Amino acid sequence: MATTDIGPKNPAVKAGEAAFDYVDKRTGVKTGAKWFMFRNIPAETSWFQTLGFTAMALFGMQAITGIILAMYYKPDPNSAYQSIEVITNEVTWGWLVRGMHKWGASAMIVVVFLHLGRVFFFGSYKYPRELTWVTGAILLIMTMFMGLTGYLLVWDQKAYWATVVAVNITASAPIVGPYVADILRAGPEFGPETLSRFYSIHMLVIPGGMATFIGLHLFLISKLGIAEPPYSKRRMAVERAEEEARRAAENERLPYGRREVPAVAPATPEPQKVEGAS
Amino acid sequence: MNRGQQEYYKRDYAQAKLEGKPFFPYAVYKDLLIATLAIAAVIGMSIWHRVEIGEPVNPASTDFVPRPEWYFFFLFELLKIFEGQNALMPVIMATFIVPNILMVLLIATPFIDRGPERRIEKRPFALFTGIAVIAFLGYMTHLGAGSHGGVGTDGLPLTGLDEKGQAGAELFVANQCTACHNVAGVGAPGPGPDLTNLGSQGQTPEHWAEFIKAPPGGVMPAFTTFTPQQYDEIGTFLAGLGTQYK
Structure with missing residues (x-):
């Protein structure tokens, strides 16, 4: 207790604490946050174990820059290209926001793959974290689909034909391929509906899925705890002790003579005597 | 991992946590530091490499270079590996079978490798697989980055071109067919097949004209805006490749 605790509390502080308590009693959010922030993790964690958080931070950045871009973007074939031009050349800082969104996509792919490599080489996907890996793998696939669907929205030649x-390619898949392609194109041909459909998939469908899976991923991580690096000092000491x-x-x-220990079990098992059977 | 090994891990991890440190601030400061650096790098890149915008979309024009973002180069390169040998099967290998096998293997990794060992040098199979996947993705991405579409647009090194063949060759170059196809060493090595000896298949010009109107296999975009005379020219050109024009 600090010396400032002497005397009556500032009424503002008191009101604040009361409000916190009110919410906490009904939701447990304060207790939960306290548990989350101050739960123990293994003493030694690698710098490579920051990549997952970095991927999430980049996802947040993509969300924020994406929201700003959506304020100016028009998902209509006649005005999409122009709205991108306006964002790039006229909107204040527009070029920066668009640049961050584009480079952020590449950075996210890089960081997600590095994170995958870290988890793989640390063996962190093993028991009990198998399902954390599965949610992460689905997140990686969704990240790739974000890159694919976002590419068309620029509506320049390169984007258009790469998406065609x-x-x-989707249509060439057996059985369901043609149907999926029709759904993506909103019909048998590329048209105005295609652009708004990709816009909706890129802005609503996949981000919604990603937010859900990030939630699951985080829940599992905080429930199971962050994996200890297999080379931590503690782990090495345990292994030395076990070896010893x-x-x-x-x-x-x-x-003393270091002779072989005779086999414990005799070659032929002796018949068991049944006690008490006189 | 059998039951005993699972129990051992649980006990060992509980011990690690017991001897551990609180998440805040010991993990949080590391996370925030690296995430801030990453975002700073993104901002730096977007200032250094100003984002550009290409030509507006013109579905009627076929002056295009269908190239994906760099992180799809490895899939793009797969198309080249499986293209050309046999009509349908190889394309499906690259567009459907291989990517789906990769996805399933990725998701199923923890159910395939269930051993208790976590140190990579004691997991030789995992080490080998990891390095092989990194090498494969790296090499394919590198290949994809190197194959620039629309190479050699100044002309095709062919002889024996008559009037129709010349007109067809010009159409071929003007419509960026070389972005996907190689002819006599000019043009991208893929994703489309090499057309240098297309004529040796013995098909008629009409066949090839129909082909480019609605390409089978579905990967190649259709060219539907030529005049009948242009279809005749490009069909003649394609039918004569490697036989008449070489």
């Missing part, structure tokens, strides 16, 4: 090829114990146990079995 991508949808054609194993060796000691082996030595104990050898008498």
Whole structure:
């Protein structure tokens, strides 16, 4: 307790605390946040274990820059290109926001793959974190689809024709391919509906899915705890101790002369005597 | 991992947590530092490399270079590997079978590798697989980055071009067919097949004219805006490649 705690509390502080308590009693949010922030994690964590948070931060950045872009973008074939031009050349800081969104997409792919590599090489996907990996793998696939659907929205030649090829590739898949392609194109041909459909998928469908899976991923991480690096000092010490114990146990079995320990079980098991059967 | 190994891990992890440190601030400061650096790098890149905008979309024009973003180059390159040998099967390999196998393997990794060992040097199969996947993706992305569409638009090194063949060759170059197809060493090595010896298939010009109106297999975009005379010219050109024009 600090010395400032002496005397009556500032009424503003008191009101604030009362409000916090009111919410906490009904939601447990304060207790939950406290648990989340001050729960223990292994003493030694690698710098590579920051990549997951970085991917999430980049997702947040993509969301914010995406919201700003959506304020100016017009998902209509006649005005999409012009609205991109306006964003790039006229809107204050528009070029920066669009640049951040475009570079952010590349950065997110890079960070997500690095995160995947970290989890793979640390063996962090093993028991009990298998399902955390599955949610992460789905997030990675959704990130790739974000890149694919966002590409068309610029509505320049490169974007348009690359997406034509991508949808054609989808259509070449057996059985469901043609139907999925029709759904993506909003019909048998690329048209005005295609652009608004990609816009909706890019802005609503996949981000909604990603937010859900980020939630699941985070829930599992906080429930199971962040994995300890397999090379942490503590882990190495445990392994040394186990090795030592194993060796000691082996030595104990050898008498002074270091002769082989005779086989414990005799070659032919003796018939068991049944006690009490006189 | 059997039951005993799972119990061992749980106990060991509980011990690690017991000897551990609180999440805040020890993990939070690291996370915030790296995330801030990453966002700063993104802002830096967007200032350094101002974002550009290409030509507006013109579905009627076929003057295009269908190239995906760099992170799809490895899939783009797959098209080249499986293209050309046999009509349908290879394309499906690249567009459907291989990507889906990769996705399933990715999702199923923890159910395939269930051993208790976490140190990578004691997991030789995982180490090999990891390095192989990194090498594969890296190499394919590198290849994809190198294959620039629309190479050699100044002309095709062909001889024996008559009037129709010349007109067809000009159409071929003007419509950026070389963005996907190679002819006599000019043009991108893919994703489309090499057309240098297309004529040796013995098809008629009409066949190829119909082909480009509605390409089978679905990957190649259709060219539907030529005049009948232009269809005749490009059909003749394609039918004669490698036989008459070489």
